[in-house]
């Protein structure tokens with residue numbers, strides 16, 4: 001059954017984005033029902049990060065429309081930004097603040113009173129298991145800690161819709177479990193989540209809905225059960241393989257290694 005626009009947290013239609021003569025998004029449609037946990041899947045270069053940059057107002061689209069939470073995101077960017085959260089793939093945090101100061105600063109940027117921002121920062125540090133690092137400068141955080149801090153920062157204003165671009169990148173197994181639980185809890189509370197990941201096992205565990213894009217176009221999207229049934233596949237991984245053609249690299253040759261161990265052709269040195 002088609003969704004009415006008010007049922008949709010994200011309703012992007014015909015999105016176009018060009019970089020010079022290259023078309024990165026080529027009429028992309030993306031629909032996410034409110035409350036869904038949407039796995040946004042596609043091979044490297046499919047256009048996932050570019051489309052998230054458009055949805056969150058980093059770039060303007062060259063064509064198409066974007067409705068977020070029932071609002072036109074191009075015409076009302078500030079109203080929309082106050083209700084959405086984003087964890088980008090490339091993090092740029094304020095290195096000379098401590099983790100606690102950074103989160104409190106983010107809260108203040110969204111208009112929270114000082115005490116409220118500090119209280120929320122403390123809760124989020126606890127939830128992302130960063131309390132023990134709260135007083136250290138962000139510059140001293142490891143890659144996984146930085147990502148967890150970015151997730152905490154994206155939640156400080158209690159957004160109704162959160163975009164997470166590769167949130168599990170660089171996070172160890174235990175911390176990944178903590179973040180997965182945090183995302184599940186948000187989902188239970190009705191927050192709409194979009195997650196990009198190349199680890200399909202994560203998508204498999206969390207997603208209620210999925211969309212698969214390639215070459216800047218949506219190949220198919222919908223509730224996970226319906227998608228799998230439609231394509232006769234048993235898992236998102238099988239669906240991904242079916243919809244995305246086998247990369248050319250699989251048929252490429254490795255000519256300069258021997259067939260068996262030790263059979264590598266030795267380097268020939270130019271004689272002096």
Ligand SMILES: Nc1ncnc2c1ncn2[C@@H]1O[C@H](COP(=O)(O)OP(=O)(O)OP(=O)(O)O)[C@@H](O)[C@H]1O
Nearest residue numbers: 019022024042043044045046047048049050051089
């Ligand atoms: N600033 C830019 N200038 C030129 N081309 C760009 C720019 N940003 C992205 N592209 C191109 O747009 C296409 C989509 O890139 P994008 O980063 O959105 O892909 P992605 O699906 O997020 O990939 P990945 O899984 O590798 O993160 C790619 O071909 C990329 O080379």
